[in-house]
Amino acid sequence: MSAIASPFPEAPPNWNLPYRGKVAMACLIIAESAIFTIFVVAYLFYVGKSLSGPTPREVLEVPIFYTICLLSSSLTMHFAAKSLARDRAGAFLGLWLFTIVLGGLFLFGTAQEWHRLIYEHGLTISTNLFGTTYYSLVGLHAFHVTAGLIMLLAVAIFAFAGRVRMQESHRVEVLAMYWHFVDAVWVVVFTVVYVLGR
Amino acid sequence: MSSNAITVPGVQIDEKPWVDILHEWVTTVDHKRLGILYIGYALLFLVVGGIEAIIIRIQLMYPHNDFVSPQVFNRMFTMHGTTMIFFVAMPILFGFANYLVPVMIGARDMAFPRLNAFSFWLSALGGFLLYFSLVGANGLYGAGNAPDVGWWAYAPLTAPAFSLGHSSDYWTLALLVSGFGSIGTAINIIATILCLRCPGMTLGRMPLLVWLNLVMSGMVLITITPLSAAQIMLLVDRYLGGHFFDAQAGGSAVLWMHFFWIFGHPEVYVLIIPCFAFMSEIIPVFSRKPIFGYPVMVAATICIGFVSMSVWAHHMFTVGMNSYANSFFAITTMAVGVPTGIKIFNWIGTMWGGRIQFKTPMLFSIAFLFQFLIAGLTGIMLGCVPFDWQLSLSYFVVAHFHYVIVGGILFALFGAFYYWYPKFTGRMLSETLGKWHFWLFLIGFHMTFDLMHIPGLLGMPRRIYTYEPGRGWDTLNLLITIGAFIQTIAVLVFVANLLISYFKGDKAGNDPWDAWTLEWSISSPPPAYNFASIPVVTSRRPLWDMKHPEDPDSRYE
Ligand SMILES: [Cu+2]
DSSP states (O other), X not given: OGGGOOOXXXXXXXXXXXXXXXXXXXXXXXXXXHHHHHHHHHHHXXXXXXXXXOOXXXXXXXXXXXXXXXXXXXXXXXXXXXXXXXXXXXXXXXXXXXXXXXXXXXXXXHHHHHHHHHHHSXXXXXXXXXXXXXXXXXXXXXXXXXXXXXXXXHHHXXXXXXXXXGGXXXXXXHHHHHXXXXXXXXHHHHIIIIIIOO | OXXXXXXXXXXXXXXXXHXXXXXXXXXXOOHHHHHHHHHHHHHHHHHHHHHXXXXXXXXXXXXXXXXXXXXXHHHHHHHHHHIIIIIIIHHHHHHHHHHHHHHHTTOSSOSOHHHHHHHHHHHHHHHHXXXXXXXXXXXXXXXXXXXXSTTTXXXXXXXXXXXXXXXXXXXXXXXXXXXXXXXXXXXXXHHHHHHOOOTTXXXXXXXXXXXXXXXXXXXXXXXXXXXXXXXXXXXXXHHHOOOTTOGGGTOOHHHHHHHHHHHHHHHHHHHXXXXXXXXXXXXXXXXXXXOTTHHHHHHHHHHHHHHGGGOGGGGOGGGOOOHHHHHHHHHHHHHTHHHHHHHHHHHHHHHTTSOOOOOHHHHHHHHHXXXXXHHHHHHHHHHSHHHHHHHTTBHHHHHHHHIIIIIIIIHHHHHHHXXXXXXXXXXXXXXXXXXXXXXXXXXXXXXXXXXXXHHXXXXXXXXXXXXXXXXXXXXXXXXXXXXXXXXXXXXXXHHHHHHHHHHHSOBOOSOTTOOOSGGXXXXXXXXXXXXXSOOOOSSSOHHHHHHOTTSOGGGTO
């Protein structure tokens, strides 16, 4: 190897590559989008093809309040991340907890809707095609909200322990990307289930 | 660079008790060890899948043979297909990507080493689940059975009423779990390539292997996930009483076919693009010329990535789609041949006028070029709708895709083994045994798969466990089986070569092939940290620049 031991040239100045966390989260979002696309396609394909009731028009109510909760949680999340980047730890923690509350409210809304559908209308995942596709699609989304909330809670615990500082704001932004994605998916699910599917 | 000054003596490892060695391998997060784990795991399954193929071929050797029962035959072709795609081809290619991508871009590890280990063990769990069905599928009393629904598991074969017991569940879970592993690895490879390149390694200077693995990983993100989604739906159907694929309740069996092939066709490209990557590294080195048309190669690969997403329904011409859909998928299928043709043109352009060295890796590469071309041509034939109506579900299709997978992917993989084994182990593979391996495998391959087209044209359907004598299939099937045995002998020669050369092979040194990419600048096998000092590159061939400071590539790029 000594024959080829001539040194490498000088490093170029300004050699900056993107942050691996953001790249990985972007990739995960692409992968998740493909999963949701398949479920959305299945939902739309089976709209109106159930052989028995109940139908979406009979039983679905548009969850406007809980939708506003989830969408505004994206805003609070955005400002929370910004506060952290500006080293305002108090504002960060406040907005962060508010985000968790809004996300929790949304999940509560889903739980309430499911309870009503199951106990009042007798619609379960095995009742008809509508039940199968509805619970799968909305459930898949609710699963992602739940996973997001668990991660948000973990960050909140670390923040209470004083471990989330300005230096970590780029990591918090990775989580914010995920949360915005989950919100964006809800816009699609909402349109498909409560607007087109009814 | 002075990485050669620091070497890790491999002798030290041998002095540890075996429990410690095992513990090190099980808990490792080193991309090189995980790469070797992937490859070793895949080779293990290659043997299993190979035995299943041999059982299939023995059964079909004579008409009215009763070597295995029809039920066992169904299980064999299901397990053979599933094993070879998900637990041989995918992990072995991920193994090479894991090992090579960081060392080719001058990085010390992958972007997420622990995610890397997690992904490997998920894939390993998937393979275990699939084979656990042999004992657990009917419950845990040791009288199970294997999945028997074919590797594409069309509905309603998988419906609870038709697939009793748990064999289909193990099949579903195995693919779901290993799919999550694949997605994790793909994310890791992309993050590594985009975020960990050494200074000077711009996107336009990355080795083609790295570029192609980037495209492959991007494709994994959007092709494996539809399969995962479909598997989740199947689980909902089987466990929660859902109706996604239940025609009795208005569900659609054709929807499963679409979802499966939205995964299934791009999957072929997920497997073949890393093989293109091997070719793009091996052919230039053994032609002693830089790759011809680097930017075009990258563009063609990205083009394949996009076009191959829109061809899936050519697997479904016989389902009865309308003529617009048929025309669309026929046209896109032919269109994907254009960028692939560009690639073959560029490899030949690289060899043209070069001083070609016919070492074993190059032999496999040249065979790859011819065989992949023929596989592509029969693919175009099957892309013609009327032709496909005639020959779909015949042995012609089986011959076509084995030409892709064995004649293309497996030959490229053997080439890659002979090329990079010295880097992995520090020993050269024997050239003599390598030539035996190559020629035996070449003869066996052509005997089996060239001839297999003919019974297909004569009307022999795939997936039949036996057939009537006197239809003109008898002699051909016997010869096909003999070819399969010749391939088996060749693979045994290969395994012997791997083992013997590990202990007795010539010392490889850092750079046995006089190659140009960064992995050859460090010792063989590389130390745990890869590079003592992170390299800086100024061209696509950093080692050429080091060896020829008077005439570096950077002057011309
Ligand atoms: Cu295809």
